Amino acid sequence: MDSYIFYGLTAVLLTLSFFKDKKKTKMALKKAWKAFENILPEFLVVILLVGLMLALLNAGTISKIIGSESGWFGVILASLIGSITLIPGFVAFPMAALLVENGAGYMQIAAFISTLMMVGIVTMPVEIKYFGKKATIGRNMLAFAFSFIVALLIGMVVI
Amino acid sequence: MKKILKRYRGFLIVLIAMLLLTAINYDLGTKALGISLNSIGEMLLIIPPVFILLGLLDIWVPRETMVRYMGEGSGLKGILLAFFIGSAAAGPLYGAFPVAAVFMKKGVKFSNILIFIGAWSTTKIPMFLFEMGSLGSRFAIARLLIDIPGIILIAYILSKIMSREEVEKMYENAKNMD
Numbered sequence: 001m002d003s004y005i006f007y008g009l010t011a012v013l014l015t016l017s018f019f020k021d022k023k024k025t026k027m028a029l030k031k032a033w034k035a036f037e038n039i040l041p042e043f044l045v046v047i048l049l050v051g052l053m054l055a056l057l058n059a060g061t062i063s064k065i066i067g068s069e070s071g072w073f074g075v076i077l078a079s080l081i082g083s084i085t086l087i088p089g090f091v092a093f094p095m096a097a098l099l100v101e102n103g104a105g106y107m108q109i110a111a112f113i114s115t116l117m118m119v120g121i122v123t124m125p126v127e128i129k130y131f132g133k134k135a136t137i138g139r140n141m142l143a144f145a146f147s148f149i150v151a152l153l154i155g156m157v158v159i
Numbered sequence: 160m161k162k163i164l165k166r167y168r169g170f171l172i173v174l175i176a177m178l179l180l181t182a183i184n185y186d187l188g189t190k191a192l193g194i195s196l197n198s199i200g201e202m203l204l205i206i207p208p209v210f211i212l213l214g215l216l217d218i219w220v221p222r223e224t225m226v227r228y229m230g231e232g233s234g235l236k237g238i239l240l241a242f243f244i245g246s247a248a249a250g251p252l253y254g255a256f257p258v259a260a261v262f263m264k265k266g267v268k269f270s271n272i273l274i275f276i277g278a279w280s281t282t283k284i285p286m287f288l289f290e291m292g293s294l295g296s297r298f299a300i301a302r303l304l305i306d307i308p309g310i311i312l313i314a315y316i317l318s319k320i321m322s323r324e325e326v327e328k329m330y331e332n333a334k335n336m337d
Contacts, residue, residue, distance in 0.1 A: 007208050013212070017219065025218075032214030033210070035257045036257075051195030093289050134321065135325070150306070157297065157301040
C-alpha cells in the first residue's frame with residue numbers, strides 16, 4: 001500500500017523536475033542508477049542469504065527456543081536470532097504473532113523484533129561500505145544492548 | 160567484464176553454494192531460491208522510488224539548505240526532520256544507507272544521520288500500523304515510546320565514540336560514492 005504512495009510522490013516530483021530542467025532530471029536519474037548499481041552486488045548477497053534463512057526457519061522452531069518460560073536466557077537467544085536473521089516487517093509481525101500463539105513470551109518477542117529491525121549481521125558488509133567498520137560495529141552493538149532494555153520494559157508493560 | 164566479475168564475486172559464490180545445496184537437498188534449496196527470487200521482486204517494487212528520490216534530492220536540494228535544516232546547529236529541527244524522513248520511508252534498512260551517503264555529501268550532522276537510520280529501522284509508520292494489528296496496540300505503542308529515546312541515545316553515544324577525523328573520513332568516502 002505505502003509503495004503506491006511512494007511511487008505517486010516520486011512520479012509527481014520527477015515530472016516537476018522534468019518540466020523545470022530536462023538536463024538536471026537526466027542527471028538525477030543517472031545518479032539514482034549509479035547509487036543503485038554501486039550497492040547491487042551486496043544487495044544480491046543479502047537477498048540470497050535471507051532466502052536461505054527463511055527456508056530454514058519456521059515459527060514452530062523459533063517459538064520452541066524462546067517460550068515464555070525461557071526468561072533472560074530466552075531473551076538472549078531471541079536477540080541472537082533477531083540479529084542474525086533479516087526478515088521483512090510484513091513477514092516478521094504476523095510471524096511474531098504466530099510465535100506468541102505458539103507459546104513465545106512477550107519479553108522474548110520484544111527482543112526478537114527489536115534486534116530484527118535494528119541489528120543486521122547479514123547487512124553489515126553493506127553498512128561498512130558507507131559507515132566504515134567502527135561506526136557499523138558500534139551501532140550494531142549499541143542496538144543489541146538496547147534491545148534488552150526494550151525487552152525489560154515491554155515485559156513490565158505487556159503481560 | 161573482469162571488473163564486473165570481481166564486483167559480483169561474492170554474489171556468484173553464494174549463488175553457486177545455493178545451487179550445490181539444491182543438488183544435495185532439493186526441497187530446501189528450491190525453497191530458499193524461491194524466497195530469494197520473491198525478495199528480488201519485492202526489491203524491484205520498493206527500491207526504484209527510493210533511489211530516484213535520492214537522485215532528485217542530490218541534484219535539486221542545495222547543500223546550504225540541507226546544512227541549515229539538518230547540519231551542525233540545526234538542533235531540535237534537525238532531529239525532528241531526521242525522525243520524520245526516516246519514519247516516512249519504505250523498504251528494508253539497507254535501502255537507508257545510500258540515502259545516508261547523500262546526506263553526508265550534503266553536510267547533514269552525523270548524529271542526525273544516525274537518528275535517520277534508527278527511525279528507518281524501527282519507527283516506520285506503515286510498519287507501526289502493521290505491528291498494532293499483529294501484536295496489539297499496547298505492545299506496539301510501548302515499543303514505539305521506548306524506541307524514540309533509544310534511537311536518540313544510540314545516535315548520541317555513537318557520535319561521541321567516533322572522533323572528528325573518523326567522521327570526516329566517512330564523509331569524504333561518501334563523496335566518492337558516485
